[in-house]
Amino acid sequence: MSPPRLEHPFGQLIDRDSPVTFEFEGETVQGYEGDNVASALLGQGRWLISRSFKYHRPRGPLSLAGHDANTLIQTTTAANRLAEDLPATEQEVLSGQNYWGSLKTDYYAVLDRLGRFMPVGFYYRAFFKPQGVWRFWENIIRSAAGLGVANLEVEARYTDKQYLFCDVAVIGAGPAGLNAALTAAAGGAEVLLIDEQERLGGALTYHRFTLEDDTRAETLEALSNAVANHDKIRVLSGATCNAWFSDHYLPVFQGDRLYKVRATTCVLATGSSEQPVVFRNNDLPGIVLCSGLERLMMHHGVCPEGPAVILAGNDDAYLTAITAADAGLSIAGVVDLRPEPDDSALPTALSKRGITLYQNATVYEAHSDKSGAQLGAVTVHPIASKGKVGATATHLECRLLAMSAGFMPAYQLACHGGAKLAYHDDKSEFTLTELPEGMLLAGSVNSTHDLQAVCADGRNAGRGALRALALEADNDETVHCERHVNHPWPIFKHSKGREFVDFDEDLQIKDIVNSARLGYRDIQLVKRYSTVGMGPSQGRHSALTTARLIADATERTVTETGVTTARPPVKPESLGVLAGRRFHPIRKTPMDQRHRALGAHMIPAGSWRRPAFYGDLGHRTANIAAEAHAVRNGVGMIDVSTLGGIELRGPDAAEFMNRIYTYGFLKQPVGKTRYAALANEQGVIIDDGVAARLAEDHFYVTATTTGVDRVYSEMLRWNAQWRLDLDIAQVTSAFSAVNVAGPFSRDVLEQAGCNIELSSEAFPYLACREGTVAGIPARLMRVGFVGELGFELHVPSLMAQTLWDKLMVAGEPFNIKPFGVETQRLLRLEKGHIIIGQDTDGMSHPGEVGLAWAINRKKPFFVGRRSVDILMSQPLKRQLVGFTLSSSAPQPEEGHLVLREGDIVGTVTSCEYSPTLTKVIGLAYVHPADAEPGSTITIRTANGVCVQAPIVTLPFYDPGNERQQL
Numbered sequence: 001m002s003p004p005r006l007e008h009p010f011g012q013l014i015d016r017d018s019p020v021t022f023e024f025e026g027e028t029v030q031g032y033e034g035d036n037v038a039s040a041l042l043g044q045g046r047w048l049i050s051r052s053f054k055y056h057r058p059r060g061p062l063s064l065a066g067h068d069a070n071t072l073i074q075t076t077t078a079a080n081r082l083a084e085d086l087p088a089t090e091q092e093v094l095s096g097q098n099y100w101g102s103l104k105t106d107y108y109a110v111l112d113r114l115g116r117f118m119p120v121g122f123y124y125r126a127f128f129k130p131q132g133v134w135r136f137w138e139n140i141i142r143s144a145a146g147l148g149v150a151n152l153e154v155e156a157r158y159t160d161k162q163y164l165f166c167d168v169a170v171i172g173a174g175p176a177g178l179n180a181a182l183t184a185a186a187g188g189a190e191v192l193l194i195d196e197q198e199r200l201g202g203a204l205t206y207h208r209f210t211l212e213d214d215t216r217a218e219t220l221e222a223l224s225n226a227v228a229n230h231d232k233i234r235v236l237s238g239a240t241c242n243a244w245f246s247d248h249y250l251p252v253f254q255g256d257r258l259y260k261v262r263a264t265t266c267v268l269a270t271g272s273s274e275q276p277v278v279f280r281n282n283d284l285p286g287i288v289l290c291s292g293l294e295r296l297m298m299h300h301g302v303c304p305e306g307p308a309v310i311l312a313g314n315d316d317a318y319l320t321a322i323t324a325a326d327a328g329l330s331i332a333g334v335v336d337l338r339p340e341p342d343d344s345a346l347p348t349a350l351s352k353r354g355i356t357l358y359q360n361a362t363v364y365e366a367h368s369d370k371s372g373a374q375l376g377a378v379t380v381h382p383i384a385s386k387g388k389v390g391a392t393a394t395h396l397e398c399r400l401l402a403m404s405a406g407f408m409p410a411y412q413l414a415c416h417g418g419a420k421l422a423y424h425d426d427k428s429e430f431t432l433t434e435l436p437e438g439m440l441l442a443g444s445v446n447s448t449h450d451l452q453a454v455c456a457d458g459r460n461a462g463r464g465a466l467r468a469l470a471l472e473a474d475n476d477e478t479v480h481c482e483r484h485v486n487h488p489w490p491i492f493k494h495s496k497g498r499e500f501v502d503f504d505e506d507l508q509i510k511d512i513v514n515s516a517r518l519g520y521r522d523i524q525l526v527k528r529y530s531t532v533g534m535g536p537s538q539g540r541h542s543a544l545t546t547a548r549l550i551a552d553a554t555e556r557t558v559t560e561t562g563v564t565t566a567r568p569p570v571k572p573e574s575l576g577v578l579a580g581r582r583f584h585p586i587r588k589t590p591m592d593q594r595h596r597a598l599g600a601h602m603i604p605a606g607s608w609r610r611p612a613f614y615g616d617l618g619h620r621t622a623n624i625a626a627e628a629h630a631v632r633n634g635v636g637m638i639d640v641s642t643l644g645g646i647e648l649r650g651p652d653a654a655e656f657m658n659r660i661y662t663y664g665f666l667k668q669p670v671g672k673t674r675y676a677a678l679a680n681e682q683g684v685i686i687d688d689g690v691a692a693r694l695a696e697d698h699f700y701v702t703a704t705t706t707g708v709d710r711v712y713s714e715m716l717r718w719n720a721q722w723r724l725d726l727d728i729a730q731v732t733s734a735f736s737a738v739n740v741a742g743p744f745s746r747d748v749l750e751q752a753g754c755n756i757e758l759s760s761e762a763f764p765y766l767a768c769r770e771g772t773v774a775g776i777p778a779r780l781m782r783v784g785f786v787g788e789l790g791f792e793l794h795v796p797s798l799m800a801q802t803l804w805d806k807l808m809v810a811g812e813p814f815n816i817k818p819f820g821v822e823t824q825r826l827l828r829l830e831k832g833h834i835i836i837g838q839d840t841d842g843m844s845h846p847g848e849v850g851l852a853w854a855i856n857r858k859k860p861f862f863v864g865r866r867s868v869d870i871l872m873s874q875p876l877k878r879q880l881v882g883f884t885l886s887s888s889a890p891q892p893e894e895g896h897l898v899l900r901e902g903d904i905v906g907t908v909t910s911c912e913y914s915p916t917l918t919k920v921i922g923l924a925y926v927h928p929a930d931a932e933p934g935s936t937i938t939i940r941t942a943n944g945v946c947v948q949a950p951i952v953t954l955p956f957y958d959p960g961n962e963r964q965q966l
Helices: 037-043 107-113 134-144 175-186 216-228 290-300 315-326 345-352 412-416 451-468 509-517 523-530 543-553 592-597 617-633 653-660 708-722 745-752 797-810 821-830 865-873
Strands: 015-024 027-033 160-171 191-194 233-236 239-241 249-254 257-268 272-275 287-289 308-312 331-336 361-368 375-385 394-397 400-404 406-409 420-424 429-433 439-441 500-502 600-605 608-614 636-639 644-649 673-679 685-695 698-703 727-730 735-741 768-773 776-781 790-796 879-885 897-900 903-914 919-926 936-940 946-952
Touching (some): 015 037, 027 037, 037 290, 160 249, 160 451, 175 191, 175 216, 175 233, 175 257, 191 257, 216 233, 257 451, 272 290, 287 290, 290 315, 290 400, 308 361, 315 331, 331 361, 331 394, 361 400, 375 400, 406 543, 439 451, 500 509, 500 543, 509 523, 509 543, 523 543, 592 600, 592 608, 592 797, 608 617, 608 821, 617 636, 617 821, 636 797, 644 708, 653 698, 685 708, 685 768, 698 708, 708 727, 735 745, 735 797, 745 790, 745 797, 776 797, 821 903, 821 919, 897 919, 919 946
Parallel strands (some): 160 191, 160 257, 191 233, 257 439, 287 400, 308 331, 308 400
Antiparallel strands (some): 015 027, 249 257, 361 375, 375 394, 420 429, 600 608, 636 735, 673 685, 685 698, 735 790, 768 776, 879 919, 879 946, 897 903, 897 936, 903 919, 936 946
C-alpha cells in the first residue's frame, strides 16, 4: 500500500476514492486517479525513474511540470514518455530506459567514471584516426546510441488537425493569462485561452505568494469561474502552443489533435522556468526545484520522506519551506545564498516552525545514500565570494533538496517572433523587448512576480489586445513590482566536478568553460560544440547559467553574450500528430451534381473535385476512347471551372501584363487572346494560361487549377514593388467555365441561342468576345487546347449549371458527350501541348520545353528575363520531345527513366495510348543529341524491360492546325 496522502487543501488533482495500479520495472505501484506516473512513484518513495543520456547517471523528477528530460520512460507502445506528463493508468506496464542490466544496476554507468576521457566535443576529434578506424567504432556507438525502444507493431492512433480562428489568443492560464482573457472578452473580443495543464490557474494552484497566503484560493476560484461562464472565451486545457509564426499563426497540440490557430492578436502569459543551483552532484534523485515540490504536495498530496533541505536564492524558496513544514515535512534547514531575505518576516516564520536558517551559504556538494541512486546528505559551506566557498562545512542528513536560484522567462514563443532578450544586472534577470506587432506579454514572462502586479499586468495586456483590435479599452493600471527573484551567481564550481548545467546532455561547468577556452566565444557556437540546450528541455534550465558562464569566461556582459536562438518547437512533438489526417478542403464546381448524375468518376485536382471520365471505372480505357472519339468527330463538353481566373483593370494593366509574363502584351488587340507563360526569377516556367484583352484597360487571365493562388500572390508581390495603376482581383470563384469542342461545337452554340456571330471570319481562332449564350452573359474565347474547333465560355458561377443544362439540350441533335480531365489530357497530348507541373519541373526553362516562341526578346524586361537569357544561351542539357510506340509494345508510365549508354538522361512526363492514332504516344526529357526526329531513345519500363522509341515531330495530331481554325 502507498503511504497516506496529505489531506485537503493538498492533493487537489487526485481522487482518493479511485485508486489505480500499474507496473513499473516489474513492481506494482499504486496511485490515484489524477496522479501521473511520476507522482505515483514518488508517493511510494521511489525517486529513481530514469538514467541520464551520456553518463547513465541516476535521475529523478526535477520540475514535475514536463519541463525537463529527467523522467523519460518506456511504455508498451512508445518510448521517451515523460513520467510527469503520463497519467497513471490502471494495469499499464512501464519501465525505465537507457540502461544495460537494470534501472538500479546499469552497467553503462561505468561511463560516468570514464567521463574524463570524454570531454566536451571529443566526438569531433576522436574515432577518425587512424584512417578507417571509424568502421570499428561505428557499430559500438550505434549499439549504445538512442534511448528507448520503438515498438514497430503498434497500430497508429487516429490523429487529426483542425483550424481555429480568434481575435485574441492567450497562451498561459495562470493569474496573468486568466485576467488577460477576461479583460479582452469583456471588451467584446473572441478569446482562445490555451494552457498546457489540465487545470487552469498556473502558479495559483500550488504556490503561495505571501506569507499569510490568505487570498490565493479565492482568487483562483473567482477567476476560474468567470472564465468558465464567459461565452466569448474558449479554453484549450492540456494543450501546448508549440510555436509562433507570422501573423499570429499558432500550432497548438492537444492530445492527438493539432489545432492550427490564426489569431488577430496574441497575449503571451507563458510564465517562467525556475532555475536550479549549480553544485556538485546537483542531479541526484531527490533534488527538485521548489516549484516541483509544491506541485507534488498541492496537486497530488505527496509528502516526500524527509528530512529536507531548502536551498534559497529568493524569498519564494522560503515560502516553499513554510508550505512543506505546514504539510508535515521535516525541514533540516533553509540555506540562503544571500546574506538576508528581502522580506524580514520570513526568518521569524522559519524560527516559529523550528527550522534552522543558514545565510550567505550554499550547498556545495550533494551525497548519495548507500544505494547510490538517491540523495542522502548535503555539505553546506559559507559563500566567500562570487562562486567561491569558505572552508567551514556543515553536514546535513537529508532525503530531499528543493532549490530555487531564480526564474527565466519562458521566452521561446516571443523569440520566435523576433523579440530580443535583454539582461539587467541590477535584477540579474532577462526581459523581452522588440515584440512583433500584435504580441503582448503578461505576468512573470514580463518580469512581474507579485500576485497583485501579475493580475494587473494581465488586465493591461487584455486592454492592449482590445486596442490592437480597434475596440474600446479602459486606461491601463499602474504595475509596480520590486521583487528580486534571481540570484546573480548561483554557480559553485567544485574541484571534483559533476556540477551539472544541462541535465539533458550531462554537461558540467567545465564543459561550458572549456568550449569558450577552445575559441567558441559565440553562444551559438558553444551550443553546437557542446550540445548545451539541444535536449528535450530546450535550455529551460541551462540557458541562463550557460550565458553567465560564457560571459564570465569571455569577459563580456550577459547581454552581450545572450542566449541561443529559440526555434520551434517549444516541446517535443508527436510524429503521429504531425503526420495525422490532413485537412483537405473540397471545392466543387456548380456542375458537380450534374457530373455525378452522369456517372462521372471524380478525382482531385488541387482542392477541386473534377470528373476524370464518365462511366464505369472498370472500363476506363474504353470510356476515355469514346469521349475522345466524340470530341474528334462530333462535339464534346468539359467543365473547366477549376481554371484560375484573374482580372486586371486599370490604365497600367497592359504594362503590368508585359512585365509579368514572357510574351508581349502592350500591343495585344482588344478582342484577342494570347498564350501567357509565367517564369520565376530563376527563369523556370511556373504557370501558364490564356490572356484575353477585353478592353484597353481590362485583361482577363486564366491560370492553372493548382497554380492560380501562387500566380495571384506573385502578381500582388511584384506590383507592391512596381506600384502600377491597376487593380488585381482573383475571380476564380466568381466565374465558372465550360469548353465546347469538336467539329459541331459552333452548331451547338448557335442552337443554344448565342447572340455573337460565330463564323471563322467574325470570330477567328484566338479571338475573344462578350455576349450571351442561352440568355446568360458570357465571355467566349476560341481556344484549341484539345486540338479541335472549340469555344471556352466563362459565365457567372450562379448561372453555370443553367448554362450546362442548356448546352446539353442544344447538343442533343449532335450527340454531344461530356468528357473528363483524363480525356482532355489525352487530347492535348495528341496535340503536343504541355501541362505545367506534369511535363515541367522545378528546373524547366522555356528552351527545354519548346516554349522559345513564347518569349518576347524585344521588350526590355519581364520577370525572369535575365535568368531566361542566361539559361537559353547555354547548351541544352535535356530537351522535351515526343515519341511513339506501337500498341503492342510495353507502355511506359510517367516517371519511367530514359537511358543513354546506361546513364539516366531523362524521364517520361506523359504517355497514353491514342485511339485516334492507334499507337502509344508520349513526351519525355531526352539528351539533346537524341532530340531530333528520327532518333531513337531507350525507355526502361516496368520490371526493367527496355523499349526503343522513335522521336517524332510534334504535334502528333493535325500538324497544320487546320481543325482548330475551322
